[in-house]
Amino acid sequence: MLLHPASERENWWRDAVIYQIYPRSFASSGGPLGDLRGIEGRLNYLADLGIDAVWLSPFYRSPQFDAGYDVSDYRDVDPRFGTLADAERLIEAAHEAGLRIIVDIVPNHTSWDHELFRRAVAAGPGSPEREMFWFRAGKNGGSEPPTNWRSVFGGPAWSRVRDLPFVAGTPAAEEDLYYLHLFDRSQPDLNWRNPAVRTEFLETLRFWLDRGADGFRVDVAHGLMKDPALPDWSGAVEMAGVTEKPEPAPFFDRDEVHEIYREWRAVLDEYSPERILVAEAWADTEERLARYIRPDEMNQAFNFIYLAAPFEREALRDIIVQSLRQSDRVGAPTTWVLSNHDGVRVCSRLGYRDTSRGANGIGAHDPQPDRELGARRALAWHQLTAGLPGVYYIYQGEERNLPEHTSLPDEVREDPTFARTQGAELGRDGCRVPLPWESGRPGFGFSPDGATWLPQGEDWARYTVDVQEADPHSPLHFFRTLLRLRDELELGVGSLEDVCDEYGAGVLAYVNRAANSNRAAHAQRPPVLMLTVFDDAAPLPSGWRVLLASDPAASSLGEGEMIPADTTVWLVPVE
Numbered sequence: 001m002l003l004h005p006a007s008e009r010e011n012w013w014r015d016a017v018i019y020q021i022y023p024r025s026f027a028s029s030g031g032p033l034g035d036l037r038g039i040e041g042r043l044n045y046l047a048d049l050g051i052d053a054v055w056l057s058p059f060y061r062s063p064q065f066d067a068g069y070d071v072s073d074y075r076d077v078d079p080r081f082g083t084l085a086d087a088e089r090l091i092e093a094a095h096e097a098g099l100r101i102i103v104d105i106v107p108n109h110t111s112w113d114h115e116l117f118r119r120a121v122a123a124g125p126g127s128p129e130r131e132m133f134w135f136r137a138g139k140n141g142g143s144e145p146p147t148n149w150r151s152v153f154g155g156p157a158w159s160r161v162r163d164l165p166f167v168a169g170t171p172a173a174e175e176d177l178y179y180l181h182l183f184d185r186s187q188p189d190l191n192w193r194n195p196a197v198r199t200e201f202l203e204t205l206r207f208w209l210d211r212g213a214d215g216f217r218v219d220v221a222h223g224l225m226k227d228p229a230l231p232d233w234s235g236a237v238e239m240a241g242v243t244e245k246p247e248p249a250p251f252f253d254r255d256e257v258h259e260i261y262r263e264w265r266a267v268l269d270e271y272s273p274e275r276i277l278v279a280e281a282w283a284d285t286e287e288r289l290a291r292y293i294r295p296d297e298m299n300q301a302f303n304f305i306y307l308a309a310p311f312e313r314e315a316l317r318d319i320i321v322q323s324l325r326q327s328d329r330v331g332a333p334t335t336w337v338l339s340n341h342d343g344v345r346v347c348s349r350l351g352y353r354d355t356s357r358g359a360n361g362i363g364a365h366d367p368q369p370d371r372e373l374g375a376r377r378a379l380a381w382h383q384l385t386a387g388l389p390g391v392y393y394i395y396q397g398e399e400r401n402l403p404e405h406t407s408l409p410d411e412v413r414e415d416p417t418f419a420r421t422q423g424a425e426l427g428r429d430g431c432r433v434p435l436p437w438e439s440g441r442p443g444f445g446f447s448p449d450g451a452t453w454l455p456q457g458e459d460w461a462r463y464t465v466d467v468q469e470a471d472p473h474s475p476l477h478f479f480r481t482l483l484r485l486r487d488e489l490e491l492g493v494g495s496l497e498d499v500c501d502e503y504g505a506g507v508l509a510y511v512n513r514a515a516n517s518n519r520a521a522h523a524q525r526p527p528v529l530m531l532t533v534f535d536d537a538a539p540l541p542s543g544w545r546v547l548l549a550s551d552p553a554a555s556s557l558g559e560g561e562m563i564p565a566d567t568t569v570w571l572v573p574v575e
Helices: 036-040 043-049 084-096 115-123 195-209 257-268 286-293 313-329 371-386 416-420 465-469 475-488
Strands: 002-004 017-021 053-056 073-077 100-105 135-137 158-160 177-180 215-218 236-238 241-244 276-279 391-395 495-498 507-513 528-533 544-549 567-573
Touching: 002 313, 017 475, 036 084, 043 475, 073 084, 073 195, 084 100, 100 195, 195 257, 257 276, 257 286, 286 313, 313 495, 313 507, 371 475, 371 528, 371 567, 465 475, 475 544
Parallel strands: 017 053, 017 391, 053 100, 100 215, 215 276
Antiparallel strands: 002 495, 135 177, 158 177, 236 241, 495 507, 507 528, 528 567, 544 567
16 A cells, blocks of 8 residues: 655755754763753764754753743853854854754743843733733632643643742732743743734744754744633643643644744745744644645644654554655655653653553653663664654664663752652653763763763763764664665655555554656665564565664574564565
8 A cells, every 4th residue: 555655855854864952961062061062063973873954952041940941032042052153153063064953943932031021021011012921810809810721841821920030029019910831930921913922033033044044943833822712721731732632722733823834934935045944733633733734834743643652563554644644635744753852762661561652751769661672662663763754853862772861869850840740740851861972981971071960870881972883783883874774765755655464463564665767777776675573573575685674683684584573674675
């Protein structure tokens, strides 16, 4: 069954490999926090890995209550990460290395330290400044919040203006008003129905485009528009999106949000070479998600349904079909992603019996994942993912199979989720621990003096670059080969044929074929048969040889020999 047609390589972003960098945890040029100069110093590592672009999580000025997603100035760099000149130099150096730079933009909310919010509080009720945010009187004489909405981080989504840390001694301290924050109380939501908000962000887009940014990843892209009536809602939300939804949420995935992205796309289209928009959008269905990537809106949208899927044949088969069908309907590429800075790392969650997206964090007192099983499954799933047509995202450290830090002490946790839920949810710190680079140095070489803002795992030497480069069977070598073959074989723009029914109930099987229309006969790319074996071993089919296997032991298998469970192999016809 043909799921997706092949195409020629035209736009770089249709089959790119994009690597997410969480700046505070990637590499440091000095001090416990990663920084822009630390990233610049590792560009050769990234280029050698074989990626096409880097997505940088926020590095703007921020009080860092939510690790930079609480922005106080969208047009400057936080001194913790460097200077604006450092950002400009990083973009230039990345381009010289053949890499593009996608920057994070956070339009749903600002920091309470942002000048716009400070002015709004000071300006008072009924002012134009106040209309840029959501201020409302409470219910029952002000004793209750305006609505029953809950924050994604836990607790109410409304806080009193008079409780802000900077209002003491001002007229605002006497006001009995609330402000909306769907996330932390330090992150007031913007009112995108106000034209002044739209103008402000169009200027911010141009600011970074003029400095060479190749695009934007749009945080909480589904959340900008709220129902102006602010009705109560009986559903529930968490980091994985809407989890209980008796009726549509009045603040997520509203149809009006698409007007904003059409306006943004028009700005990006003014620039050459081509710039892109990537949506972090949670939607209930692939069809709703596809609305963000119509031809006049964004270029890509994260496929969170795939990210949250269990490592099971039927679940993945169904999601792959639906993902390709909906993105093809609007002429956009599908994105494939297994981990990011907001969830448990894939090689840890796959170490459990239940492999679906689980708890928000793992602690020392929780049942621990089977590390070796999780690592094995993760490589198999990565190889399956790399063979699918579309865009492939990699979260920093995945190329070394870095696990979640599952024993962080509570006293070092910084995720606001941990505090707002009184520890009921551990939060995302475990997937944000600074990367290890060199086995024989303090802090595994993360910073010159070994300082790290979160403690690393004691046995993380195995995940350093020098150790993995010395081992030809390491995940790092595997990923370099994986990305090289993906590029050479043009798997990201190939057709995809579902042949699962030919290989048994425990095998996910696809054939990826190149367009081959512009190639001479001697340069025709062979079809690639991709098999992912789940619970039980399966025989290598006749007429095919192994090109790449996620399990090194499967690399030399011959016809009829058994492919181990939790393994992916790419096969090409025997000549």
